[in-house]
Amino acid sequence: MLAANNAYGCRDCHRLILGSTANIAGIGNRPSTARSKVSPRITRLKTFPDIGGCTDPACIARMKRLKNRKTNGASKLDLSKRKPADYMEVAYREAILKLKYLLAESYAPTGMSGIKQRSVRNMYKSSNPRISESGEDTDDQSMISDSFRRKNLSRNAALNTYPPLSKIQSSKAYSNIALSRTDLQSIPPELTSFIERQEDYIEQLERESQYCRDELINLLSKVREVVAENEALHSRNQVALPKCVLQDHKDHCGASHECHKQDENSHVDNILECKREKSLEEPRIMFESRISELEAQLTQTKLELRKAQEENQANLKRLFESGSGENNIELRTELDKALRAKYEAEIKLEESQKLLAVSRDKETEASQKARRSMDDRQEIEFERNQSEMEIRRLKDELERQHEKLREAAQDANRRITEERQQVERRYNQQIEQLTADIATHWETTNKAQLESEKQRREINELRRELSQKQTAMDSLKKELQNKISTLQSDLNQALSEKDAAEQEVLTGKLAAERSDRQARQEQSRLQAEINSYKQRLERADADLVHCRRENLRLSEQIASLEKEISMSKIVRSEENRSEVTPRLENEKELTSMIMDMETKHAATVAGLEDALNNQATLVSRLTAECQSLTQRLEANSLKHKEGR
DSSP, rough: OOOOEESSSSEEEEEOOOGGGOOOOOOOOOOOOOOOOOOOOOOOOOOOTTTTTOOOOOHHHHHHHHHHHHHHHHTTTTTSSSOOOHHHHHHHHHHHHHHHHHHHHSSSOOOOTTOOOOOOHHHHHOOOHHSSSSSSOSTTTSOOOOOHHHOOOOHHHTTTOOOOOOHHHHHHHHHHHHHHHHTTTTSSSHHHHHHHHHHHHHHHHHHHHHHHHHHHHHHHHHHHHHHHHHHHHHHHHHHHHHHHHHHHHHHHHHHHHHHHHHHHHHHHHHHHHHHHHHHHSSSSSGGHHHHHHHHHHHHHHHHHHHHHHHHHHHHHHHHOOOHHHHHHHEEEEEEEHHHHHHHHHHHHHHHHHHHHHHHHHHHHHHHHHHHHHHHHHHHHHHHHHHHHHHHHHHHHHHHHHHHHHHHHHHHHHHHHHHHHHHHHHHHHHHHEEEHHHHHHHHHHHHOOOOOOHHHHHHHHHHHHHHHHHHHHHHHHOOOOOOOOHHHHHHHHHHHHHHHHHHHHHHHHHEEEEHHHHHHHHEEEEEEHHHHHHHHHHHHHHHHHHHHHHHHHHHHHHHHHHHHHHHHHHHHHHTTTTTTTTHHHHHHHHHHHHHHHHHHHHHHHHHHHHHHHHHHHHHHHHHHHHHHHHHHHHHHHHHHHHHHH
């Protein structure tokens, strides 16, 4: 083998053994376990239409220009990566040279009637112009670029198990039909193996193109999901932000002027905490908008801090101007509180700045990843187009190979016609032999006629013996008729007995019908009782549902009363400490009322459960009785059938 994968996904090179043409295998894309910069090149035989057997220097120059254009277009994708030293080219050139030698000397040209003789070497050269070129046996015309070879193709091992497409199946079926018609000895095995390798290579390219399509579809679906998620989060933020701002504004307006600084700092902290939680939930694409919002809020908080500092300085001046000691102590405590709040606000500002830096870093990482994904997508699309062009070229080459096989099939048909003529000659000779055999058979038939006359005489004698036996049979028939008359009399007696038995059966049928009528009447009565029980059950279910609704309503009332009690406790705890006892009494009354309602509800539920249990027992009894009645009816029907 020229190339083979070892256990770790690497490729091992071996020299070609002389005389083993079956070992010349195509070297294609192999899956690699890691994305490496140095990956093996895709080496295989290439053919192009309408350039076979071209020795014109102008044609050769045109071909070289096309080669240079293709290689330049492929190298534009990956300019940073240099082409590594490809050691597989040496093995590939050796294989091509040995294949030329085998095709030139192993097979002689076959003679064809009315067609110019053509060797297998010339046919192979016409379909493969790369072999006819001197010193250019390398696979420089590959349509797949180096960047695609350097991709991580570890998933191609799983894709190799995919079934081939319908086009490849149809071409394979057609080639099999053509081969079945031709003489297999006249076609070289190297040609068929080459065609099979080309077909396998086309299948591999189609699998790779399908893989690229699947990857593109997955990327598009992910992008769509991210866009939808971003839109949903954006709409959610637009709805949630005004609510937070209004709530904070209400809290800020309700506070006093002395606690203005503390409320201001707590407001900033709450906003920053909300932003932290939301920024964790949002995807990377929304980071930029969030950063701008956080910066605007930081500027607002800085302005508010400046205002607070100015107010603080004004308060300090007032302190120094005022002279009373007690007022100074109170003002000092308030100043200490304000300074502590200021220190906490500064700490929170530093934390918010750190969070801003982190969010900016995340946003840059997300933008870099998006750019990388777009670059990968463009590379995959380019490689897909290149693989489709390669597939088209190989399909054209396969069609040329099929045309050659058709020509071989025509030659085989000519040989078949010659063999048919030879068979017809042999057939005429056999007919002459058969006529001689028929003459001998006529003589044997004459002898058989003489023997048949003897047999006729013997048959006449046998007929006489038969007439004698016939008379004996007539006497036996008379005796049989006498016996039949006696049997008929016995049969009449049996018929009379049968009529009596039928009358008894009719009486049994009438009795069975009566029992059936009685059973049906009882069944209808039991059905009416079952319906009445069902109606009772439905009424009980309706009562139960009503009780549950009442219970829910009462529970809601209790919950509302508890809420009112809690609110009244919170609001009037400082003002009305003296009114604790009447509230406790009210609470005790409410708890007693709740307990009474719960006991009543438990009693009603227990009564309903007892009624349901009683109804279930009645229904089970009725079902048992119905089953017993059905069993009796079945037994009566079986007896009736047995009586018939």
